[in-house]
Amino acid sequence: MKYNFNTITDRSNNFAAKYDELGVKFGREDIIPMWIADMDFKTAEPIIDAMRERLDQGIFGYVSRPDSYFESVSQWYKKRHGWDVSSDCMSHSHGVIPGMVMMMQEFTEPGDKIIIQSPVYNEFFEIVEDHKRELLVSSLKVVNGRYEMDYEDFENKVKSGVKMFFLCNPHNPIGTVWTKEELKKIGDICIKYGVQVVSDEIHCELVYKNNKYTPFASISKEFFENSITCVAPSKTFNLAGLQTSIIIFGNKEQKDTYDHLLQINDIKRNNCFSLVATEAAYRHGEEWLDQLLEYLHENLQFVNNYIESNIPKLKTYVPEGTYFSWIDCRELGMTAEELKEFTINEVKVGFGLWYGKESEGFIRMNVACPRSVIEEALNRLKTAIDKL
The missing domain is CATH 3.90.1150.10 (Aspartate Aminotransferase, domain 1)
Incomplete structure (x- = not known):
């Protein structure tokens, strides 16, 4: 239509x-x-129809997430971006930022260094400082009218013992869509110094004309295993109020740890509307x-x-x-x-x-x-x- x-x-x-x-x-x-x-x-409209059908059922108890939910995400990324990632690698979160906070809390310690690239989404600053980690900032630079990463500055800072890197891909607020080559350079530095990459890719579908989104974790097996990728239908399909996102793990042990945290905090479930809306979005929203x-x-x-x-x-x-x-x-x-x-x-x-x-x-x-x-x-x- x-x-x-x-x-x-x-x-x-x-x-x-x-x-x-x-x-x-x-x-x-x-x-x-x-x-x-x-x-x-x-x-x-297919998302609205799916939610209306769910509403008409009139019962809104606890939901059980079907296998088709994460399978729809996996199929979308394979079709839309050529990334063949198994649904077995996926977990639920109520949002990208809540998921990032949980991973920072579990996989780093207070006082650990976390690096970001500025200017960047303001929550990146706040969650690091609010949770008593040491914030390091590598400034982006403008080259011929385009923001680019400063690899030398980034490497000089991660040498000091950085534990985690919050990557924004595509980058908010400047709108740069990092190329595969740019991501490979920054990823190689992180591998070299043992820095865990947590990549916020919530804007990944909002890419224009001759630009191409590359999932960071899709570049190599090594990158996949050293990264956690955060995606969601919220920005793409205007569903932020449903509070749902998908966390993709390249390390099974980390996924099991995260899933255990969801379990013991009783936040493992979708709400009944985010469940059907997300699957409808990825199956019928293109x-x-x-x-x-x-x-x-x-x-x-x-x-x-x-x-x-x-x-x-x-x-x-x-x-x-x-x-x-x-x-x-x-x-x-x-x-x-x-x-x-x-x-x-x-x-x-x-x-x-x-x-x-x-x-x-x-x-x-x-x-x-x-x-x-x-x-x-x-x-x-x-x-x-x-x-x-």
């Missing part, structure tokens, strides 16, 4: 964090929310996803063209993946706090604003919404900057 992503959906009774938490996040509610990573689009990717890519190009033509003081990095436009506002000459106040109180748009010190002067704009909303946000941005 043909989907219309230009439709405005009223989310006022949707209990949507994106809207309902504006006052808490930004101190006011009369702004356009473009911060949190969810979409203002209804999900694929048509919707292909149309979504076309629309998102056009939205990103729209942002780039608008800023280039109307707000020359700003610079965009058109992403290779994700649904974020990464916008360089440093020419405005504002501090991080001044930029925050300006975008909230003068522009009246709630952007993503903090992803490490390397992100100061930048804003992340979520374009997973109807184009008319994007145009209004950009018009507000232009008007406010013209007044400076």
Whole structure:
């Protein structure tokens, strides 16, 4: 079927964090929310149908996860990405970040060093520091208009005894889709120094045109055994509120340990709706996803063209993946706090604003919404900057 992503959906009774938490996040509610990573689009019709059928059953007791659940994930990755990974390697989590926290707690100790690459999703900073691990940051660098890894800096830091690396592939917020060659270089360094790789690949389906997503663990048997991969239907199919993700282990002993933790904490089950929605997404969601990717890519190009033509003081990095436009506002000459106040109180748009010190002067704009909303946000941005 043909989907219309230009439709405005009223989310006022949707209990949507994106809207309902504006006052808490930004101190006011009369702004356009473009911060949190969810979409203002209804999900694929086969997913809605599966959930409606489950709803009509009228009984919502504890669920038993069928073999077909993880098999649908395995078949999707083989078909879509050429990664033949067995469903036997998969476990459940209520989210990528909760899963990463559990693995950090179990496979490292307080005081152990964990490395990330900044700018990066703010939760990476927070979970490491909140759980009393030592955070090391390797800054990404811009080469010919594209963010790249600094392998020399990364290796110099992991030499000091790093235990775990949180990889983001594709990278949020900058939108770089790491190539196989880039992943191999960073993975070889991790093998050399005995660093466990935990790869957040939640944005892996949101990749555009000539770019190709490579699952880190698919590169070699050695990489697979040294990594834990976190994926989910949540970003791809706008299902974050169902709180489900899939953790893929290359080491059976680690998987058994993790599964035991799920068991003793009584969090081993899906809820009844995430169970059917996830399987429907991976079995029947491809048509919707292909149309979504076309629309998102056009939205990103729209942002780039608008800023280039109307707000020359700003610079965009058109992403290779994700649904974020990464916008360089440093020419405005504002501090991080001044930029925050300006975008909230003068522009009246709630952007993503903090992803490490390397992100100061930048804003992340979520374009997973109807184009008319994007145009209004950009018009507000232009008007406010013209007044400076």
